[in-house]
Amino acid sequence: MTITRSPHRLRRVTAGLAAAAIGALTLAACGDSDPLDNSGGDSDTIVIGSQEYYSNEIIAEAYSQALEAAGFEVEEEFKIGQREAYLPDIESGAIDLFPEYTGPLLIALDQDATAKLSDDVYAALGEALPDGLRALEQSEATDQDSYVVTRDYADQWGLATIEDLTKVTDPIVFGANSEAESRPNGPKGLKSTYGVEVSFTPIDDGGGPLTVKALKDGDIQMAIIYTGDPSIQKNDLVPLEDTKGLFLASHVVPIASDDVDDEAAAIIDEISAAMSPEDLVALNARSVDEQLSAEVIAKEWLEDEGLL
Amino acid sequence: MTWLEANRSYVLDMLLQHVQIAVPAVLISIVAAVALGRLAWRWRRVGAVVLGATSLLYSVPALPLLIVIPVVLSIPLRSDLNLIIALALYGTALLAGTALDAFRSVDPRVREAAEALGHSRAGIWWKVDLPLSFPVLLSGIRVITVSTVSLVTIGALVGIQSLGNLLTDGFQRGIHAEIVTGIVLTILVAVVLDVLLVLVGALVTPWRRRTPRARSRRRADDTAAVSA
Amino acid sequence: MSLFGDALAWILDGGHWGGPTGIDTRLWQHLAVTFAAVALAAAVAIPLGVLIGHTGRGRLVVVATAGAVRAVPTLGLLTLLGLWLGIGLTAPLLALVVLAFPSLLAGAYAGVESADRGAVDAARSLGMSEWQLVLRVELPLGAAVVIGGLRAATLQVVATATLAAYLSDTGLGRYLFAGLKSRDYPQMLAGALLVAALALLLDVALAFVQRACRGPAPLAPSDAAPEAAPAKG
Numbered sequence: 001m002t003i004t005r006s007p008h009r010l011r012r013v014t015a016g017l018a019a020a021a022i023g024a025l026t027l028a029a030c031g032d033s034d035p036l037d038n039s040g041g042d043s044d045t046i047v048i049g050s051q052e053y054y055s056n057e058i059i060a061e062a063y064s065q066a067l068e069a070a071g072f073e074v075e076e077e078f079k080i081g082q083r084e085a086y087l088p089d090i091e092s093g094a095i096d097l098f099p100e101y102t103g104p105l106l107i108a109l110d111q112d113a114t115a116k117l118s119d120d121v122y123a124a125l126g127e128a129l130p131d132g133l134r135a136l137e138q139s140e141a142t143d144q145d146s147y148v149v150t151r152d153y154a155d156q157w158g159l160a161t162i163e164d165l166t167k168v169t170d171p172i173v174f175g176a177n178s179e180a181e182s183r184p185n186g187p188k189g190l191k192s193t194y195g196v197e198v199s200f201t202p203i204d205d206g207g208g209p210l211t212v213k214a215l216k217d218g219d220i221q222m223a224i225i226y227t228g229d230p231s232i233q234k235n236d237l238v239p240l241e242d243t244k245g246l247f248l249a250s251h252v253v254p255i256a257s258d259d260v261d262d263e264a265a266a267i268i269d270e271i272s273a274a275m276s277p278e279d280l281v282a283l284n285a286r287s288v289d290e291q292l293s294a295e296v297i298a299k300e301w302l303e304d305e306g307l308l
Numbered sequence: 309m310t311w312l313e314a315n316r317s318y319v320l321d322m323l324l325q326h327v328q329i330a331v332p333a334v335l336i337s338i339v340a341a342v343a344l345g346r347l348a349w350r351w352r353r354v355g356a357v358v359l360g361a362t363s364l365l366y367s368v369p370a371l372p373l374l375i376v377i378p379v380v381l382s383i384p385l386r387s388d389l390n391l392i393i394a395l396a397l398y399g400t401a402l403l404a405g406t407a408l409d410a411f412r413s414v415d416p417r418v419r420e421a422a423e424a425l426g427h428s429r430a431g432i433w434w435k436v437d438l439p440l441s442f443p444v445l446l447s448g449i450r451v452i453t454v455s456t457v458s459l460v461t462i463g464a465l466v467g468i469q470s471l472g473n474l475l476t477d478g479f480q481r482g483i484h485a486e487i488v489t490g491i492v493l494t495i496l497v498a499v500v501l502d503v504l505l506v507l508v509g510a511l512v513t514p515w516r517r518r519t520p521r522a523r524s525r526r527r528a529d530d531t532a533a534v535s536a
Numbered sequence: 537m538s539l540f541g542d543a544l545a546w547i548l549d550g551g552h553w554g555g556p557t558g559i560d561t562r563l564w565q566h567l568a569v570t571f572a573a574v575a576l577a578a579a580v581a582i583p584l585g586v587l588i589g590h591t592g593r594g595r596l597v598v599v600a601t602a603g604a605v606r607a608v609p610t611l612g613l614l615t616l617l618g619l620w621l622g623i624g625l626t627a628p629l630l631a632l633v634v635l636a637f638p639s640l641l642a643g644a645y646a647g648v649e650s651a652d653r654g655a656v657d658a659a660r661s662l663g664m665s666e667w668q669l670v671l672r673v674e675l676p677l678g679a680a681v682v683i684g685g686l687r688a689a690t691l692q693v694v695a696t697a698t699l700a701a702y703l704s705d706t707g708l709g710r711y712l713f714a715g716l717k718s719r720d721y722p723q724m725l726a727g728a729l730l731v732a733a734l735a736l737l738l739d740v741a742l743a744f745v746q747r748a749c750r751g752p753a754p755l756a757p758s759d760a761a762p763e764a765a766p767a768k769g
Contacts, residue, residue, distance in 0.1 A: 052467065054481050079477070081467025084719050085386050094384075108719070175623065178701065178710060179717035203623055204702045204713050208480055210615065214623040231482075288481045291311050293318070367695045367735030369709075371716055372728035379539055454606045461609040475612040491612050498607035 049095040050078040059099040061298035096257040103248030118249035136254040139272035141280040143228035144250030146239040154238040161241040165196040174198040175220035230285040311485040326470040337399025345407025366401035399452040406448030410441035457498040543725035566707040573632035585644020602638035628700040636689040643685010647678030679749035687742040
């Protein structure tokens, strides 16, 4: 019955599956054509990267637009994850220019780094960077980890510095990314540097909205949030002053490969010099409040500063 | 809405990127799972072991897998290929069992009849086994397609771009329109691909349309497939 | 692969066992979260699936919904739930329940549907009530398929329960996140291996139950519906 008829009908299935197989291989091959795979690449083009972090992307945009305006050929590789994802590409030179932060990058490159102060960290970073990479001038703008508490909590216990936490008699729950637990600025560092005892709970959103909510809910009493984060102002959070240098200084610093020549480096240095800490917070706020794209925010800032 | 309008080209880029990762991953899964399912069907003992091991791949959490694959294959961590391979492994893990079920669902009498008509073994595979097992296979393909599309989003955590970036960026900046866009578009891609699969299924197995008997049989194929 | 060797060494290091952050504690936490999520999801999904399978009503709607649920990105869902419910275990648990739901539901209705219609009709003609039909005929006959759904859901939840560590100090996911963020890959991989080992144990145990359920006379030709396959998170 059907059997005699089926071969020619069934052939369609066969054809379909064969097409699928060929398609799979072709598409997989396409997926491989990531321009970054051939590390180094065309040396005329400056490949600029940015973290998956809106603030970092704005700075990278500023680099990109300024270089392009000066006649350089640039290629943007933005929003490429967190440090663990992109660091290999910087180390290999697949990315030529990347806005980084002195302290966190130093720790990522050298777990045992002891430098704390701005200039020491910058110097140590210069040495920790692999051959072929250099740190351009660091900016005055900082975006660094800070311990924050809510205004109510600060008022209740009279807190202004981290040291003041010793006055708190209730248990303190501290929330931050998981890696903070083992970092020098985590619970152990707090104990040894300031004599403050806290318990730790991980909130892996990098001081984002979940962390802020946990603070406001009272689930945690203290968190690590970046000083550049507009949510500190918006939620009336209080960053505690780090009088004994528990946190490494964390200035915005462009990391450049050899493909970035002196002329290009000079342009980037100008941007770093023009960017104040207040500027950075303001740029971040525009991203969050006005929901503008990094491209627009960077362009308008460059124009305001007369850099474009 | 305004966020979406202002970022239309970016969203479109991410959408395309998402599809570009999901589709090859699904296609590779299909090819690999059919091969494994066939192997398991032919050699029962070996097959059971291979399928068991394959299905356990599914329990490996995604983030470590995305770190290990580049080390083992020496490809860049932050490449589409890395994510495609990871997703293909998950897809194969899910689909291989269904593929075996699919081959088992073919009535052996049909196969014998084809043999009696003088078809070669390869001929029977291409012209009888594969087409007749296709309905069960398709139901499994639909499942892995949807789950693969959803899983592409985790690439954002290791810098592989997709609609997942709208989620991470939206959360960081507290832009709800961006988060909703990411989730809705992910579901939309899944639904569109699913509908396409149903259409393809109807196209390549025309004998399953029209008659009421075909309809009830279709339903049976959808629910019941054997798994070892 | 030295990376795997390092990960194994990490697991075997006695210093990583015992205490509130030890491997044994994390394993139990992981198991508890998995069990709670699957149990909660099953409490809703299985009765609903049985109802659909028995009456044959609402099947299309539910299958379509379950399919759409599969497409929801888990990390996105988790973050949304976290913003709503705050940190702690509630949000991850709820996200895991949502993940487990489609597989359990599909297993339940496919199981009941797969019960031999002849046997069901015969039981009905013997004067069994609808309740008796479900409990004494359809569920026992379809048990292997229902367990198949449970097995799939468990595999998926045990792998995804790592996300609990995103918002709370719970489970094997702690090793994953801590290892990933500090580029301590042996620790990360050790976490992954432990998750896989736990999954293997649970899967073998459930396969055993499933085989026992299939009983002497396998009326149903199947023990898992393809829709019962897990959705990865």
